Amino acid sequence: MSPDQQFGEYRGIKFTHEYNGGADSRSGIIHFPDDPRRHIVAAGGPSRWEEEARNLIDHYFREIDVEPDDDSEA
Secondary structure: OOOOOEEEEEOOEEEEEEEOHHHOEEEEEEOOOOOOEEEEEEOOOHHHHHHHHHHHHHHHHHHHHHOOOOHHHO
């Protein structure tokens, strides 16, 4: 584990991220229940990566909210 590795959680979805070596970026995993996703942010620090991760998590929940229930398709 890298000393720069950071952990967090937003709306019940966990994530981890760390500095990406000489690439001047941060890379991490957002642990979505159905499909964990790697997310990379060029430049910026941990707060920028986490802001973008929160936006992706919000988008994930918006998609769930607009999907029809099985009963409504009948």
